[in-house]
Every structure is written in C-alpha cells, then in structure tokens.
Amino acid sequence: MSEALAMDQAWGLTHMFSAMVGRGAPEAMSMGHQASTLLRGSVLPRHHCRTIAVAGGKGGVGKSTVAVNLGMALSMAGRDVILLDADLGMANVDVLLGLTPSRHIGHLLDGNCTLEDLLLTAAHGLRVIPAGSGARRLAQLDNGEHAAIIRAFDELAQPPQYLLVDTAAGLSDNVSMLAAAADDVVLVVCDEPASLTDAYALTKVLSRDFGVRRFRMVANMTQNEGEARQLHRKLSRVSDRFLDVVIDFAGWIPHDERLRQAIRRQSAVVDVWPSSRSALAFKKLASVVDTWAEPERAGRDRIAFFGGRATPATGC
Ligand SMILES: Nc1ncnc2c1ncn2[C@@H]1O[C@H](COP(=O)(O)OP(=O)(O)OP(=O)(O)O)[C@@H](O)[C@H]1O
Numbered sequence: 001m002s003e004a005l006a007m008d009q010a011w012g013l014t015h016m017f018s019a020m021v022g023r024g025a026p027e028a029m030s031m032g033h034q035a036s037t038l039l040r041g042s043v044l045p046r047h048h049c050r051t052i053a054v055a056g057g058k059g060g061v062g063k064s065t066v067a068v069n070l071g072m073a074l075s076m077a078g079r080d081v082i083l084l085d086a087d088l089g090m091a092n093v094d095v096l097l098g099l100t101p102s103r104h105i106g107h108l109l110d111g112n113c114t115l116e117d118l119l120l121t122a123a124h125g126l127r128v129i130p131a132g133s134g135a136r137r138l139a140q141l142d143n144g145e146h147a148a149i150i151r152a153f154d155e156l157a158q159p160p161q162y163l164l165v166d167t168a169a170g171l172s173d174n175v176s177m178l179a180a181a182a183d184d185v186v187l188v189v190c191d192e193p194a195s196l197t198d199a200y201a202l203t204k205v206l207s208r209d210f211g212v213r214r215f216r217m218v219a220n221m222t223q224n225e226g227e228a229r230q231l232h233r234k235l236s237r238v239s240d241r242f243l244d245v246v247i248d249f250a251g252w253i254p255h256d257e258r259l260r261q262a263i264r265r266q267s268a269v270v271d272v273w274p275s276s277r278s279a280l281a282f283k284k285l286a287s288v289v290d291t292w293a294e295p296e297r298a299g300r301d302r303i304a305f306f307g308g309r310a311t312p313a314t315g316c
C-alpha cells in the first residue's frame with residue numbers, strides 16, 4: 001500500500017469513527033482502533049513534530065483540563081503525543097489521569113534518570129511526564145534549570161508528533177520560559193474579567209521579553225460559540241491596540257458537568273464520555289490543531305523544545 005493511500009484510509013477511518021462515536025454506534029470502537037493502528041504505524045511523515053504550550057495566566061481557567069483532553073483527543077486520532085506537566089511542584093496532570101508516578105522532573109535535574117525514564121502511559125497511549133508534587137525546590141528553579149528541562153527533549157530517541165506543555169498559573173520565569181520555548185502558545189480564557197486581564201498580561205510578557213508574536217485562544221466554560229468569539233474579540237481589541245501580536249481564535253469548550261464527573265473519576269472526558277458536549281469540542285479542537293501550518297522556526301533566537309536536535313531529518 002502506498003504511503004499516501006494508507007494516510008487517506010487512516011484519516012477516513014478516523015473521521016468516520018468520530019462521527020459514529022457522536023451517534024453512539026457500537027462498532028465505532030473497533031474501527032477507531034483500526035484507524036489508530038494505521039496512523040500509529042510508519043505512514044505519518046516523521047517530520048511532523050509540534051510543541052504547544054497551554055497557558056493562560058490565571059489559575060483555574062482550565063489549562064490542565066484542556067492540555068489533558070486535547071492531548072488525549074490527538075492520541076485517539078492516532079497521533080503520538082507527550083504531555084509535559086510543567087506546573088512544577090504542583091503536579092496536576094498525573095492526578096487528572098489517575099497515574100501514580102514514582103519519579104518526576106526533579107530526578108531528571110538531579111541526574112538520577114533520563115527523560116525517557118519519566119514517561120508514563122495513560123489511556124489511548126498518551127504519554128505523560130509528571131511534574132512532582134510538594135517539592136518546593138521544583139517551584140523555585142532557576143533559568144538554567146528551566147533550560148535544562150527544555151534541552152532534555154533533544155535527547156529523546158524519537159520525538160513525538162505533539163508535545164503539549166501544561167503550564168502553571170502566573171507570570172513566573174517557569175511559565176514564560178517554557179511557553180516561549182514552544183511552537184505555539186494556546187491561551188485558555190474563560191468569561192471572567194481577571195482571566196482576560198491575566199491572559200493579556202502573559203501575552204505582553206511573552207511578546208516583550210521573548211519575541212512571541214502569535215498566539216491562539218481557546219475559550220473555556222462558555223455557553224456557546226457566540227460567547228466564545230465575543231471573548232476573543234475582547235482580548236484581541238486590547239492586544240491589537242497595545243501589543244504587536246496576533247491572537248487567533250482556535251476554538252471553544254462548553255461548560256460541561258460530564259467533564260467535572262470525569263475529573264472526579266480521574267479520567268479524561270474524551271476517554272470516558274466520548275460523545276459528551278465537551279468531548280466532542282475537544283475532538284474538534286484536536287482536528288483543528290492538526291490542520292495548523294508547519295511552525296515557523298527560522299530566525300528564532302530563544303531556547304526552544306527540540307531546538308538543539310542534531311538530526312535535521314526529523315525536522316524538529
Ligand atoms: N469546560 C469545563 N466545564 C466544566 N468545568 C470545567 C471546565 N473546564 C474546567 N472546569 C473546572 O475547572 C477546574 C479547574 O480546571 P483546571 O485544573 O484545568 O484549571 P487550571 O487552569 O489548570 O488551574 P491551575 O492554574 O490551578 O493549574 C476543574 O477542576 C473543573 O472542575
């Protein structure tokens with residue numbers, strides 16, 4: 001089978017799978033599995049490697065929720081995804097996914113293990129790098145240590161197709177360095193004045209101090225698309241006026257009680273309630289992310305994930 005034909009068949013199966021899951025068809029799972037298997041194989045171009053930081057400034061807006069569910073939705077579509085919990089010292093991702101890590105980023109920084117040793121596997125093959133909880137030292141890393149975390153990814157034998165970085169709240173060096181090291185910064189914003197002002201503040205720091213010019217916004221916990229786009233207009237109006245940046249509207253996730261129930265079960269909603277409103281929105285967001293153009297990396301002078309890989313053949 002030619003590579004192009006295999007790709008077409010895999011995508012066809014995946015999209016049919018999404019539509020069937022939406023209608024609750026029983027055979028959807030096995031077809032989805034076939035699609036995943038096809039896509040996980042060697043048919044995908046190896047050069048596809050994108051790093052997405054999920055940020056927002058404000059606490060509790062849904063950054064970890066978006067990172068976990070977007071990551072799993074991409075995994076369910078057959079993508080090879082690693083999710084880095086960068087809320088260092090206040091780990092959330094392992095709790096959200098019911099994982100029990102025995103090691104964390106601190107062990108990597110102390111030279112006691114490699115990045116590969118830290119990888120845990122969640123449902124649908126989503127791989128997770130845990131942040132470590134309750135370790136004060138991790139919340140007070142210096143910039144050299146942040147750089148060491150970013151550079152550790154250069155050593156991965158096989159870079160993933162997507163690296164998602166769940167960042168902490170606030171504007172600390174931890175957040176800004178890790179977000180600036182990604183190809184894309186997704187701002188998670190909800191309909192609260194402080195969420196808009198904090199997202200604006202983060203945009204300002206990343207553009208002024210790191211030269212980040214392009215952002216994507218996901219509205220979370222909104223009632224409908226109109227409300228989500230209204231939030232995007234509010235943020236863009238201020239950033240257009242005062243900053244030299246572009247903020248694209250990437251999508252929206254509805255407020256959904258199913259999502260809260262999934263969190264209580266320590267599972268991703270896309271996994272346990274794949275046809276709920278929020279799960280469908282995450283799957284749509286994942287398919288949008290998959291259409292984003294190749295990231296522009298030329299001329300960047302900041303430290304970046306996969307920026308130091310010796311093998312240009314991977315394109316990362
Ligand atoms: N779309 C949604 N529908 C319903 N509840 C939601 C939604 N998104 C997030 N929540 C609720 O908001 C809570 C906070 O979400 P989350 O932990 O993802 O925020 P965060 O921005 O990562 O917070 P922090 O800054 O503390 O890391 C979740 O525990 C969940 O109860």
Ligand SMILES: [Mg+2]
Pocket residue numbers: 063064065087092166167168
């Ligand atoms: Mg979080």
